[in-house]
Amino acid sequence: MTGTSPDFAARLRSAGLRPTRQRVALARVLFGAGHRHVTAESLHAEVKATRIPVALATVYNALNQFRDAGLLHEVVVAPGRSYFDTNTGHHHHFFVENDGELHDFPADKVTIAGLPAPPRGTRLSRVDVVVRVRR
Amino acid sequence: MTGTSPDFAARLRSAGLRPTRQRVALARVLFGAGHRHVTAESLHAEVKATRIPVALATVYNALNQFRDAGLLHEVVVAPGRSYFDTNTGHHHHFFVENDGELHDFPADKVTIAGLPAPPRGTRLSRVDVVVRVRR
DNA sequence: CAAGTACTTTAGAATAATTCCAAAGATGAA
DNA sequence: TTCATCTTTGGAATTATTCTAAAGTACTTG
Numbered sequence: 001m002t003g004t005s006p007d008f009a010a011r012l013r014s015a016g017l018r019p020t021r022q023r024v025a026l027a028r029v030l031f032g033a034g035h036r037h038v039t040a041e042s043l044h045a046e047v048k049a050t051r052i053p054v055a056l057a058t059v060y061n062a063l064n065q066f067r068d069a070g071l072l073h074e075v076v077v078a079p080g081r082s083y084f085d086t087n088t089g090h091h092h093h094f095f096v097e098n099d100g101e102l103h104d105f106p107a108d109k110v111t112i113a114g115l116p117a118p119p120r121g122t123r124l125s126r127v128d129v130v131v132r133v134r135r
Numbered sequence: 136m137t138g139t140s141p142d143f144a145a146r147l148r149s150a151g152l153r154p155t156r157q158r159v160a161l162a163r164v165l166f167g168a169g170h171r172h173v174t175a176e177s178l179h180a181e182v183k184a185t186r187i188p189v190a191l192a193t194v195y196n197a198l199n200q201f202r203d204a205g206l207l208h209e210v211v212v213a214p215g216r217s218y219f220d221t222n223t224g225h226h227h228h229f230f231v232e233n234d235g236e237l238h239d240f241p242a243d244k245v246t247i248a249g250l251p252a253p254p255r256g257t258r259l260s261r262v263d264v265v266v267r268v269r270r
Numbered sequence: 271c272a273a274g275t276a277c278t279t280t281a282g283a284a285t286a287a288t289t290c291c292a293a294a295g296a297t298g299a300a
Numbered sequence: 301t302t303c304a305t306c307t308t309t310g311g312a313a314t315t316a317t318t319c320t321a322a323a324g325t326a327c328t329t330g
Contacts, residue, residue, distance in 0.1 A: 018326060020278060040317080055280050060317065079209070079217040080287070080316060094254055109249040115266060116240045119229055122268035129264050131250060133257035153297065155307060175288080190309050195288060215287060215316070271330100278325070283318105290313065297306075 006031065015069040025052040026062050030072070035087040037075070037102045043084075077102065077130055092129040099135075141166065150204040160187040161197050165207070170222040172210070172237045178219075212237065212265055227264040234270075 008027040009019035017023060029046050030036055038046075044059045063084050066072045073085045077095045087104050094103040110129065118124050143162040144154035152158060164181050165171055173181075179194045198219050201207045208220045212230045222239050229238040245264065253259050 018277065020325070022279070041315095053280095057281080057318080058279055061279080064318095074214070076211055076214050079211050080215060082214040082316085094257075096254070096257060097260060103254060105251045109251070111246075111248040112264070113246040113248070114244040115264075116244070118266070118268045119231070119238060122229075122231060122270050125232060125267040125269045127264065127266050129247065129250075129262065131253070131262050132260040133253045134260045135257050153306065155296070157308070188309095192289080192310075193308055196308080217287085273329090275328085276326090278323100280321100280323080283320080285318070286316085288313100288315080291309100291311090293309085295306105295308070297304105299304090300302085 015071055017065055017069060022054040022058050023062055025050055030086050037083050037085050039083060094131050094133055097132055097134050150206055152200055152204060157189040157193050158197055160185055165221050172218050172220050174218060229266050229268055232267055232269050
């Protein structure tokens with residue numbers, strides 16, 4: 001073999017999470033290929049297909065833990081729906097309003113000038129740009 | 136009197152909405168003073184205080200209709216919570232992550248350069264910038 | 271490697287936000 | 301006024317998410 005298959009257990013461990021059977025299964029689905037956008041529901045459906053039993057509550061737990069550990073970013077674009085993005089690098093989103101699709105685009109070409117200073121007593125956490133489009 | 140008090144009924148009518156007792160009451164609360172950010176729940180509480188009976192379902196109906204009519208903008212910043220903004224002009228938001236507070240800032244000073252073209256088959260609807268801050 | 275402890279998972283109940291529903295009520299055109 | 305149409309309403313239904321307590325699993329220590 002040329003490429004070593006990523007060691008998800010180690011990755012979880014170094015994020016401070018025990019590499020349990022279900023967390024590893026979830027990590028494999030999430031981080032096994034390119035960047036992904038998932039909802040708890042969609043991820044649950046995917047992981048169930050791998051024949052490893054994972055409860056929906058566990059998916060929610062894991063997503064929140066992964067996010068807290070910096071393995072995922074949470075993106076809120078539509079009421080009542082949270083997306084989790086495996087791309088934790090600096091980037092922004094296209095959101096297709098018709099069907100709820102989400103696409104990344106890199107932030108490195110984007111310049112935002114003229115932002116006002118944060119309200120007093122607050123410090124900047126991050127700037128999210130959502131470009132809403134319609135079909 | 137110098138300034139005529141705004142005619143909410145007329146405003147609703149010209150938005151294509153029947154000026155019912157409850158819609159007028161809601162419009163009065165929403166548009167009576169400066170710009171507002173409300174949730175269905177908070178608006179419901181406010182309008183109840185005016186002694187005009189309005190069901191929560193009606194508040195949801197009205198907010199959606201007002202939004203569809205262009206009288207309000209919907210802002211989604213936190214999972215499971217939608218804010219409606221009476222400021223329909225071009226502007227962006229500060230979102231204080233700790234307490235869910237939302238503040239407007241005008242878009243006229245803000246320049247965003249280097250945005251990629253919308254995905255094929257879509258046209259731009261609008262660009263939302265959310266500056267997330269923490270206390 | 272046996273044990274114990276702390277952390278996890280689980281199913282289902284609980285909560286929260288929002289929408290749906292069918293019946294009762296209000297509005298505006300004629 | 302009359303009536304057809306649009307609205308409101310309370311409560312049930314739905315959807316997304318979190319909570320809970322019991323059962324299971326992982327890591328540490330001896």
